[in-house]
Amino acid sequence: MAKNITNPEKDFARWYQDVIREAELADSSPVRGCMVIRPYGYSIWENIKASLDTSFKRTGHKNAYFPLFIPESFIKREAQHVEGFAPELAIVTHAGGKKLEEPLVVRPTSETIINHMFSKWINSYRDLPMLLNQWANVVRWEMRPRAFLRTTEFLWQEGHTAHASEEEAREETLRMLNVYADFAENVAAIPVIPGRKTEREKFAGAVDSYTIEAMMGNGWALQGGTSHYLGTNFARVFDTMYLDSNNEQQFVHQTSWGVSTRLIGGVIMVHGDENGLRLPPKLAPVQVVIVPIARDDSARAEVLTVVDRIRNGLEKKCIRVEVDNREGISPGFKFNYWEVRGVPLRLEIGPRDLEEGHVMASQRNKPGRDSKFTVSLDSLVDNIPEILERIQNEMLDEAIRKRDSRTYSAKNLDDFREAIVNKPGFYNVWWDGNGEDEARLQQETKATVRCIPLEQPEGTGKCFMTGRETNTRVILARAY
């Protein structure tokens, strides 16, 4: 198997770290919990960004930028908000060689500063809806950092919108949740369950929080994105008001929504295998790598001519292609090198192929011999787009199959307590519990209610914890 990568079956946490190191996605920094994102990892983020940014603009949003520093008093205005974020704030007390009059919070999220500005910019119903997004870094002093999944500083986007009515704002909340779900499935090839958070799990300051939940390779859940309906909670404390057509002052109804570099962690843990990373073509920094093979200089020249032609053809089709023509490195080494990095498609081209008029191709998403196939040289360039498309689809299908095969049910708490240990995964159960039931569930099983799926079945059943009749089913799992 792959050198230097722990088997994921044996130690999933270790495997995860090994993949990040070996694929050169990120490195640790001198400051605990902070992470250096290396070029290869960063270009995955660039692809995520490009795709989402297009969707945001298509849904009418504009990008802006708000400052990193927020007056401490802003955070304190909304009661739930301060309670939720206070423990994890980084606060600047000194600057310019002096103690500051008012400490500055390094933003953990930007609802407060944005409301401050919205209250200046919004006067009339004609200014609404206001639909903004920002790409930024935020800081949350979490207790236990993990690369990509929970770092002290992380990159994300945060959308912030203001609307005239609750109905409009709620519509926006779900619209953006759908944008995320669509991205996860069709770009990242990660199947997700869109749903609503329970009271206990919702965002500090929101009326309702929504989430997309994905299953990782070890059966744990990862919240891949969130979208909140904030109601008028922030508007009330920042006086974000507009004059309606009846000449009356009204509070705006708001939303906020975000996804972060955590998504990269999700991609690693959903698709990665014992040989390292596997990337869906739409996110891969390198979609096709070509490994030229030649025994001597004359063969090399001949092979490289053909390779250059193929490279040019693929580049014209906007396919991200790289030719690995490093000398003095064996083909076998190169194969492994690119496999660890998860490149979806590799083409091996040598004298033998030129003679036979085809190339050897290998798709990263399949193991061993199943990965290999030949493509005729004549049709190669034209065929690559659909091969990549096929790989993209196969990866989503595989992820759906894996998730479904680890989705179970449980009749009662005793059942569940054992099941979640022996068979980690999603547990779809009838639920009518309250916050206390959730706390107890977490304490006894380490699992939490991940979400109340938007899609609910017909009929009713008995809550697996309280025994009460209910029409609601929820997803339980251990989570990152």
Add this chain to the structure above:
RNA sequence: CGGGGCGUGGCGCAGUUCGGUAGCGCACCUGCUUUGGGAGCAGGGGGUCGCCGGUUCAAAUCCGGCCGCCCCGACCA
């Protein structure tokens, strides 16, 4: 903050029990031979052994204190 583990070239480790002046694998550099699944040989560079103090002729090793990292929990995008 609780429980467990660990700090020795870039990475992974041995050496610590029983003090004697630092070694192995990978990676890196040079040369030659190699190139269809992690090439071979030869030569070479790189470490105040986490930090501070103590014991000793002598400390990676013994003693005291401190710091940091990783994993498992509570918290979280």
